[in-house]
Structure formats: C-alpha cells, structure tokens
Amino acid sequence: MIRDAAADRSNLNSASARRLHRNCQFDKKTTFWLAFTHLGCLAAPFTFTWPAFWIFIALYILTGGLGISMCYHRLLSHRSFKTPKAVEYGLAILGCMAAQRSPVYWVARHRLHHAESDTDNDPHSPRHGFWWAHMIWTMMDLRVADENEFYQKYAGDLARDPGHRWIQKTHELWPVLLAAALFTAGGVPFLVWGFFVRTVVVYHFTWIVNSLGHRLGYKNYPTDDDSRNNGLIALLSFGDGWHNNHHAYPALANHGHHRWWEIDLTYLAVRLMAFLGLASNIHTRTQSEKNSADRKAALKA
Numbered sequence: 001m002i003r004d005a006a007a008d009r010s011n012l013n014s015a016s017a018r019r020l021h022r023n024c025q026f027d028k029k030t031t032f033w034l035a036f037t038h039l040g041c042l043a044a045p046f047t048f049t050w051p052a053f054w055i056f057i058a059l060y061i062l063t064g065g066l067g068i069s070m071c072y073h074r075l076l077s078h079r080s081f082k083t084p085k086a087v088e089y090g091l092a093i094l095g096c097m098a099a100q101r102s103p104v105y106w107v108a109r110h111r112l113h114h115a116e117s118d119t120d121n122d123p124h125s126p127r128h129g130f131w132w133a134h135m136i137w138t139m140m141d142l143r144v145a146d147e148n149e150f151y152q153k154y155a156g157d158l159a160r161d162p163g164h165r166w167i168q169k170t171h172e173l174w175p176v177l178l179a180a181a182l183f184t185a186g187g188v189p190f191l192v193w194g195f196f197v198r199t200v201v202v203y204h205f206t207w208i209v210n211s212l213g214h215r216l217g218y219k220n221y222p223t224d225d226d227s228r229n230n231g232l233i234a235l236l237s238f239g240d241g242w243h244n245n246h247h248a249y250p251a252l253a254n255h256g257h258h259r260w261w262e263i264d265l266t267y268l269a270v271r272l273m274a275f276l277g278l279a280s281n282i283h284t285r286t287q288s289e290k291n292s293a294d295r296k297a298a299l300k301a
C-alpha cells in the first residue's frame, strides 16, 4: 500500500533514490524501440481505413485508459481501489500492451516520482528540462546500484506477488502478440493504426502528464511540487491531467471531481466497475476525509 505524501517525504533520502540519476545510462534497446514505433507512424496517411481507425480508438481506450491510467497508475501504483486478482492481472496485461515496460518497473518509478516530486531524485521533473521530463528519461536505463533494494522499497507488493512476477517475465511478449493479432485480422492498416499509431499516441498522452502536467494549468492545492490541473491533458489522458489534485491526495481514485468541471473518465470507469461488482474499497475524497476524521477521533478517545 502506498503511503501518503507526508509519509513518503520522510523517506526522501534513501540511498536507492540518490543513486538513480547518478547511474543512469543511455538505453539502446528502448531508444531503438521508440524510434521504430515513431517511424512506423509515417505509414499512417497511406494506410488509413475507417475500420483501422476504430481499432485505434478501441485500443487507445483499452491500453491507455484501462491499462495505464486505471491499472498501472491508480490500481497498482496507488492501490486506490480493489478488484478481483484475475481482473487486476487482466488489466495489467492490457497495460503491458501499451509497451511502457512492466508494471513493477512503471510502479516503482512512479512511486519514486511522488516521493521525490520535482527534486533532483525525481525520475522525470521538468525542472531538469521539458524534453527530459517528457520522453528522454524513458530512453535512459534508470538503473540503481541495488535493484533488489529499489524494487523492494518502491514496488515490494508487486515484486512478491506471483501473478505480477509472471507478468514481469512475459511483459515484452504481449505487445508482440497484439501486433501479430492485428496483422492477422486486418493486415497492414490494422498493424499501423492499432499498433504503431496507438502505441505512440498513448506514449505521448502518458508523457504529457509528466511534462506539461508539471508546467501548465492551475493548482487547487498548494503542494510543494510543480503539479498542475489541466483540462486538455485530463481529456487526453483519461483524467490523469488533474495532476495537482493527484499530488495533493495521491491515494484517491478520483483525480478529478474536486471541482464540478473536473471530469475524470478513469474514475467514472472505476465507478462503473463498482456498479458491476468488479471494484470495491474505492478511495474517494469523502472516504479519505472520513478516515482522517475517524483517526483523529480514535486518538482523542
């Protein structure tokens, strides 16, 4: 279970975190992969068909919305709701299909981002350059001297889970299987739009939360990082663009809905899952405030 921001900040000076940037090296495999997927998009204008476009939209929602925003971010990184393990693993495999590395890798670095927001130990702060925060950091091999210590500290719950350990071993297979299925089902147009264009679009809509989401927008809460709320980013990233709300209350399932206009599609999807009996223990602002009030009452008693 991820701790609240105040508790995280008490651990800021971990040796693992300090080593993160010092040891980072250029990762050739990831850089080649990013170049390859971006170059694949050049074929998009020549392969457009309406069925391929709708496949692109469906997979953008499945891998970006359910896989990354709902699963990698809110479920696994912040444990802001619960779902049956089979659903959790299924959603995690959708996340793998976004080709943003394994859940353990993503979650550990995201929790580090919250613990060290906009400090020298933040893996992707725009204070180290806009393009660093947007995508260059993903091309780096952000290794730490002691990987075991790092993953135990920042993603120990996933590293100990047999299902997630299996997903960790197989995560590179899922995008390849998806690409093969797309090519088999719809030839080159499905492959280009459902795989290359969709993967790159989901990349950039995830990355703008880290780059522009710490630069452009307004703050509801006076956090000591640069996080901002931005409606356009929220629309493109399924609600993750209400980023100042999220940094102020990381454990909440609702990044949006702190003000009436802050529509949060992922949160609405979690509510739909709850209606269908697939989500429970949903952390909301009201619930969080209630828990805090309960804790204070218990201390006084």
Ligand SMILES: [Zn+2]
Residues within 6 Å of the ligand: 073, 077, 078, 110, 114, 246, 250
């Ligand atoms: Zn987060």
Ligand SMILES: [Zn+2]
Residues within 6 Å of the ligand: 113, 117, 209, 210, 214, 227, 243, 247
């Ligand atoms: Zn952030």
